[in-house]
Amino acid sequence: xxxxxxxxxxxxxxxxxxxxxxxxxxxxxxxxxPQLLELLEKLESVEVPPGLGPRSDxxxxxx
Amino acid sequence: xxxxxxxxxxVSHMRSLRAFxxxxxxxxxxxxxxxxxxxxxxxxxxxxxxxxTNMRAWLFTILRNTFYSQRRKVAREVEDGDxxxxxxxxxKPAHDGRLQMxxxxxxxxxxxxxQREVLxxxxxxxxxxxxxxEVCGVKVGTVKSRLNRGREAISMAMGLAEGExxxxxxxxxxxxxxxxxx
Numbered sequence: 499x500x501x502x503x504x505x506x507x508x509x510x511x512x513x514x515x516x517x518x519x520x521x522x523x524x525x526x527x528x529x530x531x532p533q534l535l536e537l538l539e540k541l542e543s544v545e546v547p548p549g550l551g552p553r554s555d556x557x558x559x560x561x
Numbered sequence: 562x563x564x565x566x567x568x569x570x571x572v573s574h575m576r577s578l579r580a581f582x583x584x585x586x587x588x589x590x591x592x593x594x595x596x597x598x599x600x601x602x603x604x605x606x607x608x609x610x611x612x613x614t615n616m617r618a619w620l621f622t623i624l625r626n627t628f629y630s631q632r633r634k635v636a637r638e639v640e641d642g643d644x645x646x647x648x649x650x651x652x653k654p655a656h657d658g659r660l661q662m663x664x665x666x667x668x669x670x671x672x673x674x675x676q677r678e679v680l681x682x683x684x685x686x687x688x689x690x691x692x693x694x695e696v697c698g699v700k701v702g703t704v705k706s707r708l709n710r711g712r713e714a715i716s717m718a719m720g721l722a723e724g725e726x727x728x729x730x731x732x733x734x735x736x737x738x739x740x741x742x743x
Binding site (some may be wrong): 507510511514515517518519520521522523524525526527529530531533534537538541542544545546 | 564568571572575576577578579581583584589593596597600601604605619662666667669678681684685686712715721
């Protein structure tokens, strides 16, 4: 069952959204762990299934 | 889209991806594994990404689909990521009368992942209902319903009721106030 968006609810929802933004921003601001940094460094060496790699006709990446 | 360009944009979304993963898993190690799986899937499936569309939304879709797929596989295991299940029993009191982020985080953690993801997408990231529905693979009405239920649950957990001002008090104060009313 949904809750009607009354004026007071709208104020509360705005406060909740503001805190959701803070939660997300705090989490996004944390340092990237070595595991993920290493993954990004090695990404080019990850084998891409046939047909998904660079095109042979024009040399452009075919994604 | 060239691989170099794809990688550059992918890297630019890594922090958002990790924050979204944390909102779903509530566990940093699981979030890191989830982001890693997501990046690998995206990298090997970039041919399915439509250039000019929202890559972050595409990555979020991969991430949340991976999360729910993995969760189904371990459905019989008891999950207690970072003690989150224990915290479902109650919200611990804060030590001052203002809105506490720790209280808020704990309230958020008590919600089902399906509600948390909608709250993050719509509430935190300002996705439209339609965009959130596309990311989550559900109908717009479902997004609205989950959003309303999530907000209502947080309001309840934080002691906010209709007509109350936004000064959110801590649990201890609420207990004293409520006791005095009875």
